[in-house]
Amino acid sequence: MKKMIAILTLVTAFVTSAFALDETINNKKVLDAFKEEFAKAKDVSWYTTTDKYVAKFTLNARKVTAHYDREGVLLATSRYIDDAELPLNVITRLMKKYPDQKINNIVEYEADGLTTYVVTLESETHWTVLKAESNGNITRLKKLQKA
Known part of the structure; x- marks a missing residue:
């Protein structure tokens, strides 16, 4: 429950533009993990904080958000359904x-x-x-x- 509240807080922070847009991230672990997990993603935009990377993209005509730590571990995803x-x-x-x-x-x-x-x-x-x-x-x- 606490983790879900933390995720909802993180998403709220994202919506209020707490992340800095960074079209070209320089973390190979994160990029490799993203490409492996979401190979068919389109229109990818990256946002960063001091300790996380967030990718917003379209997959199968759905808007998706993926949260990664600096080691390339997928922490959470959200999508409209x-x-x-x-x-x-x-x-x-x-x-x-x-x-x-x-x-x-x-x-x-x-x-x-x-x-x-x-x-x-x-x-x-x-x-x-x-x-x-x-x-x-x-x-x-x-x-x-x-x-």
Whole structure:
């Protein structure tokens, strides 16, 4: 759980431009690991921090983000997915618990062998942001009123 919160914090930091864009990274271990794992990646952009490398790219028409340490170890990935790609127990619980809301977007996070999903639902009056685990557990993170 703490690791997932750390990953979500890292992704939030990425969204707020805490990383410096570095189109040409000089770490062979990271580049080799990336090329081996994501050989068919397109439109790759690299971002760096003092101790991590982040690649944003497109793979099979999906936006993907991969986080590496300086040794080339893949720490975490995130990607946008469709509702059809959610585990069956997650989608059925969402439909049962939030029948009046539609899925706006889903981001799948993988770290430390665990997969979680951040799902944004939309109703006429608000958005609901949820964290769903592969086992079907769902936690509400935020509820935002529409203006």
